[in-house]
Amino acid sequence: MKRKQVYTLLVIxxxxxxxxxxxxxxxxxxKEAQEEGEVPKETxxxxxxxxxxxxxxxxxxxxxxxxxxxxxxxxxVAYELKKKxxxxxxxxxxxxxxxxxxxxxxxxxxxxxxxxxxxxxxxxAGDRSFSREAFEETFITSNISPQMHDxxxxxxxxxxxxxxxxxxxxxxxxxxxxxxxxxxxxSIGEEEVSIPKYFYKVLxxxxxxxxxxxxxxxxxxxxxxxxxxxxxSVDSIEKxxxxxxxxxxxxxxxxxxxxxxxxxxxxxx
DNA sequence: CTGGACTTC
DNA sequence: GAAGTCCAG
Numbered sequence: 001m002k003r004k005q006v007y008t009l010l011v012i013x014x015x016x017x018x019x020x021x022x023x024x025x026x027x028x029x030x031k032e033a034q035e036e037g038e039v040p041k042e043t044x045x046x047x048x049x050x051x052x053x054x055x056x057x058x059x060x061x062x063x064x065x066x067x068x069x070x071x072x073x074x075x076x077v078a079y080e081l082k083k084k085x086x087x088x089x090x091x092x093x094x095x096x097x098x099x100x101x102x103x104x105x106x107x108x109x110x111x112x113x114x115x116x117x118x119x120x121x122x123x124x125a126g127d128r129s130f131s132r133e134a135f136e137e138t139f140i141t142s143n144i145s146p147q148m149h150d151x152x153x154x155x156x157x158x159x160x161x162x163x164x165x166x167x168x169x170x171x172x173x174x175x176x177x178x179x180x181x182x183x184x185x186x187s188i189g190e191e192e193v194s195i196p197k198y199f200y201k202v203l204x205x206x207x208x209x210x211x212x213x214x215x216x217x218x219x220x221x222x223x224x225x226x227x228x229x230x231x232x233s234v235d236s237i238e239k240x241x242x243x244x245x246x247x248x249x250x251x252x253x254x255x256x257x258x259x260x261x262x263x264x265x266x267x268x269x
Numbered sequence: 270c271t272g273g274a275c276t277t278c
Numbered sequence: 279g280a281a282g283t284c285c286a287g
Contacts, residue, residue: 095279095280149286149287150287152287153286153287154287157287222287
């Protein structure tokens, strides 16, 4: 074999090795947790996890997420919100930590400092306040997105409270939420954390032997409009994000539910 | 509830 | 960096 061929072979082997590593390697802590069947622990039924367009799904104890390295935030965060999760605990808010489970290195919270944008939770702290451990787990940088304060404390907060109301009423909704991650978004910080122009929330209620869905697409801006004006079909969000939200449902049922954009089965009080 | 910023050690 | 205090939507 000539020297040139040897080099070519080495390069190919390295490329294949890197590909395999990128595809299958997981940090030991995460891998062990999965093998022990703790994933996701009690709260998120993996049966209803969305697909990932980034190939980096991470299961934390109380929610799961799919991290987008180019946008330095999650493309979705998913969890189940049960009636028993609702509580009025008033834990002290801890400091944010970089999510060590993100192998491509999650964004640092300093990107948000003095940026003018909130560290907006995707899985709200208020949805995980049934224990201090769960509450504090939401304070990781893979669970936040830059949000304008008037949006975060306004209509987005109203939507999160509505989800808690539905969790109370229907006992158990699956929640998937994130920003619409597109090309050429503006960003903040040295690591260039993308600022989404829209945020979405997709809900599935599987209680009472029936399955129903609802989805919201909110422009990233303050609004006093009623929430039902932002209801869209799950299909339309799948089209914009490339995410398949409920691939585990039987195909016919999935197609029927995801095409709907009415909200008559969801009480807006 | 959703958050930030400032002072002090 | 951590803790306390004060602030706004």
